[in-house]
Amino acid sequence: MEQRNKIAIIVAGGSGSRMGSSIPKQFLDLSGKPVLWHTVNAFVSAFNDIRIVLVLPEVHFGYVEPWLHEFNTSANVTLVKGGETRFHSVRNGLQEVKMPSVVFVHDGVRPLISTSLIRTCYEAALTKGSAIPVIDMKDSIRQVEGEENKAVDREQFKIIQTPQTFLSEWLLPAFELPYDPLFTDEATVVERQGHRVHLVPGEEANIKITRPLDLTIASALLKEKNS
Numbered sequence: 715m716e717q718r719n720k721i722a723i724i725v726a727g728g729s730g731s732r733m734g735s736s737i738p739k740q741f742l743d744l745s746g747k748p749v750l751w752h753t754v755n756a757f758v759s760a761f762n763d764i765r766i767v768l769v770l771p772e773v774h775f776g777y778v779e780p781w782l783h784e785f786n787t788s789a790n791v792t793l794v795k796g797g798e799t800r801f802h803s804v805r806n807g808l809q810e811v812k813m814p815s816v817v818f819v820h821d822g823v824r825p826l827i828s829t830s831l832i833r834t835c836y837e838a839a840l841t842k843g844s845a846i847p848v849i850d851m852k853d854s855i856r857q858v859e860g861e862e863n864k865a866v867d868r869e870q871f872k873i874i875q876t877p878q879t880f881l882s883e884w885l886l887p888a889f890e891l892p893y894d895p896l897f898t899d900e901a902t903v904v905e906r907q908g909h910r911v912h913l914v915p916g917e918e919a920n921i922k923i924t925r926p927l928d929l930t931i932a933s934a935l936l937k938e939k940n941s
């Protein structure tokens with residue numbers, strides 16, 4: 715199979731308002747290392763020829779410099795300034811994609827991503843153009859409209875994860891579209907450009923650290939993973 719350059723855009727440009735911590739959640743401690751360290755480590759462990767683009771608020775560049783050298787030996791890590799929304803942070807990161815590549819876009823706050831899911835996304839994107847990890851819903855869901863609410867069939871819905879992975883020739887033109895608040899992930903942007911996105915099975919453990927409880931869960935999952 716054809717091989718491609720691999721580039722991971724890890725977005726960590728948010729402020730973590732739902733976490734409510736004094737420093738953004740991507741820099742909080744998770745089992746002795748910053749959350750973001752675990753995320754970068756997963757990509758570097760998946761491929762030894764991957765390039766990492768780390769998108770951060772400029773004021774926080776100093777937070778990663780103490781440990782970045784650990785990864786700069788095996789991977790080439792570039793720091794890029796974050797944007798106003800996740801979409802703008804991804805767009806800033808994409809400026810670094812200058813050659814035909816498979817591009818992973820991953821939330822910096824999903825530190826439990828496995829190397830096998832990263833590799834699966836790469837292979838699927840090579841053949842299908844894109845790979846979007848999804849998991850099933852396990853709760854019942856209801857649609858709320860004003861004062862009314864009604865049950866809906868959860869089999870018709872999936873929970874969307876990252877890394878959302880694409881051939882660069884799909885992703886780069888899509889990110890020239892004007893921003894729309896509905897662009898909460900890359901699949902939505904690429905779909906707006908006219909592509910059908912390809913879903914792959916995600917992982918229950920690939921949680922997004924959003925609120926304080928998620929950090930407790932991530933810590934337990936990491937202990938189990940490393941035991």
Ligand SMILES: Nc1ccn([C@@H]2O[C@H](COP(=O)(O)OP(=O)(O)OP(=O)(O)O)[C@@H](O)[C@H]2O)c(=O)n1
Nearest residue numbers: 725726727728729730731732798799800803822
């Ligand atoms: N302007 C932004 C906003 C978000 N992100 C990143 O996108 C990922 C998913 O976003 P989310 O969990 O919503 O993070 P925050 O925006 O930081 O959190 P909150 O919405 O609670 O403020 C995170 O890794 C976050 O750092 C980013 O790079 N740039």
Ligand SMILES: C[C@](O)(CO)[C@H](O)COP(=O)(O)O
Nearest residue numbers: 800821874875876898899922
């Ligand atoms: C990209 C994402 O993680 C897929 O589930 C999600 O859309 C990010 O949403 P957020 O509101 O920025 O946390």
